[in-house]
Amino acid sequence: NRDIEAQQQVKGDFSAATLNYDSEECPWSRSMRTAMRETFKIKDYRLCQRAVCNANLDGRDIVCVMPTGGGKSLTYQLPAFCGTGVTVVISPLISLISDQIMHLNELNVLAAKMTGSTSASEIKQIKTRLTNLIENNVDRHLALLYVTPEKISKSKDFRSLLQRLADNRKLDRIVVDEAHCVSQMGHDFRPDYRELHLLRKLCPSVPIMALTATCPPKVRDDLVKVLGLKPFCKDNELDGTLYFTAPLYRPNLHYSVLPKSPQSKKATDTVVNWILKHHRYDCGIVYCTSRKQTEELARDLQAAGIRTGFYHADKKDGEKEHLHEQWHRGEIQVVCATIAFGMGIDKRDVRFVIHHSISKSLDGYYQESGRAGRDGKDADCVIFYRPQDAWTLAGMLMGGEEKMFPMLNFVQDVVECRKLQFAHYFSHSAELALSAWGDDAMDPCGHCDNCMRNDSEKEGRDVSLEAWQLVKLMKKVCVSKSRYTAQQISDLARKGKVAPKKNAPAETVDMDRVCGGLVKMDAEQLEFLLVWMWTKGYASVKYQQTAYTTTAYICAGPMAFQLSELRKEEVSGSGRTMVTLPKPSKEKKTPKGKGKSKEIVVSDDEDDMFEDDDEVEAEYLN
Ligand code: ADP
Ligand code: MG
DSSP: OHHHHHHHTTTSSOTTTOSOOSSSOSTTHHHHHHIIIIITOOOSOOTTHHHHHHHHHTTOOEEEEOOTTSOTTHHHHHHHHHSSSEEEEEOSOHHHHHHHHHHHHHTTOOEEEEOTTOOHHHHHHHHHHHHHHHTTOOSSOOOEEEEOHHHHHHOHHHHHHHHHHHHTTOEEEEEETTGGGGOTTSSSOOHHHHTTHHHHHHOTTSOEEEEESOOOHHHHHHHHHHHTOOOBOOTTOSSSBEEEEOOOOOTTEEEEEEEOOSSHHHHHHHHHHHHHHHOTTOEEEEEOSSHHHHHHHHHHHHHTTOOEEEEOTTSOHHHHHHHHHHHHTTSOOEEEEOTTSOTTOOOTTEEEEEESSOOSSHHHHHHHHTTSOTTSSOEEEEEEEOHHHHHHHHHHHTSOHHHHHHHHHHHHOSSSOHHHHHHHHHHHHSOOOGGGGOTTTTSOOSOSHHHHSOHHHHOOEEOHHHHHHHHHHHHHHHHSSOOOOHHHHHHHHHHSEEOSSTTSOOEEOOHHHHHSSOOOSOHHHHHHHHHHHHHTTSEEEEEEEOSSOEEEEEEEOTTTHHHHTSOHHHHTTOOSSEEOOOOOOTTSOOOOTTTOOOOOSSOHHHHGGGGGGGSOOHHHHO
16 A cells, blocks of 8 residues: 555655656655645645655755745645654744744644743753654654754754754754845845754754745855755756745735825825725734834824734834734734734735835845735735935945845836736846746736836836936035935935035035036936936945934946936937836925915925934844
8 A cells, every 4th residue: 555655665765766746656645645635724735835845755955935925834844744753943033933833733733842932841841752752752753843043053952952863863854944044145134044054064964945935046055055955956866955936926916116205294194094095904014114113103003093013123022922912813903013023924814015115125025025915815015115215225224235226126117017027036036937937927917006007107208318417416516525315416406505404504506507407307206316316327325324323425326427428418308318207296285376486495394304214223234
């Protein structure tokens, strides 16, 4: 009988047979399918789950990149359940571990955790179990043991336990979840993950599996190096590390970028109103940049009658756990959080993920927004964007253009389908075969904001003259010692003068002499254009640090000469620089009556843009 055979040789001599792991021809296939249905209550494999499970049971090193919510957990939990030893899972957050344990216990799969908060008696119990396992003294073996990376880096005791398990062939595999945290090139580096290089040294014969949702090639190569995985498998070798990826496109997620007011009160009101209008009774996450902002927004939402909590790194562990529980039980509907919240959280009915400000990278944004709609039902992913946030973020990160630009291109692009933007980005950066997205990989999604826009809104505008004027202006002010923020450059360009500080005398620039007149453009659009010019190298950023904040100043960039060396007549109307600018927002105050022109230098409203700078968010900068 095949099934009995499978039990006996679950880690057997299958390798030699075939490398086609995506099949049901493996010795353990039938028992694995049964376990999937009966124990895990899952009807069928999806994405690359089957192949990954098979490769796991065949003892391979694996890198598996699957979208958030794709079902990465099953790819090691099912093999763990089918095997005879223990699978050790390294996972970055206690909340995430608790979630998994809860879920596994419900399914009656034996799983335990060892984290900083596990009591001594629990640890003793687990150790006894494992010792019994080593001595073949069990009827039901502990299938999964979850630990935080600190256990590996800090506990000698635990390391020697691992070694003993491995020496006795009772350690089936080691799984590193959220493995991109290993790499400093990634968007979420965690120092304790670095120490995971110890694993391969401690137990060289135990296969290692790395799991993540985002993995550009640099990160992938880095994690192979750090974890000491075998070189990637070539030509169906029987030995190297196997690399699995799954389609990244999630058709139930509806992406859009919405305009955000320069005033913070209005900006929060927009978020509150959007939730009231579109998801009054649904579950959602609002990502904020600062801790202060999470608390303020939560208060506003609460005042609007929405049950809201907030979450950030300053909260005590107990408070965090409490919030998680309330959220899971549906007692809290919306969580306002910094990016410290949500990694790997398995809440399936999140109907919207709002970004109150842009993420620091497109990988990060993909990951964060991907926490919506894990149940496969429709969900909204919305970013509220204003150009000044680009400079605020630049000041916070002090560089990192390489990661920021794809994010900025995403929010500034009001033409291309969001799905295709992700596809281009990931196919380029993760060398993902687009065929993995299916035959319609390059078809627009048809339901994102850009797909819904009509053609007239997508028309490019010839801003050659304005770009040329700005370049001239930036060159001029870069030469003089003055330093100007984007907003001040915008004021100078449109009005010829600016007050560097509140109540300070205005500085002026003779715009006629510098660039043949004032730049005729709406303030919002001009700031948008400046961000565009930054991403294209026409502008660059210099940083100045004070005790509390870093300010980003705008200068001419390395490509500026391409415009500045031309004469005005050569650029004006030349179609050299075509950009699709967003429509000016409707709420914009239009001058009424007799066209009384106000002499605004720096109004309170505009000064508002600096208010969020006072607090640099540690989680954000990690
Ligand atoms: P992630 O890839 O983000 O780690 P999870 O492993 O947490 O995703 O899985 C997300 C959800 O999808 C879980 O609720 C899980 O039970 C469910 N799931 C996983 N695999 C399948 C499948 N083959 N069919 C249906 N649901 C699945
Ligand atoms: Mg996960």
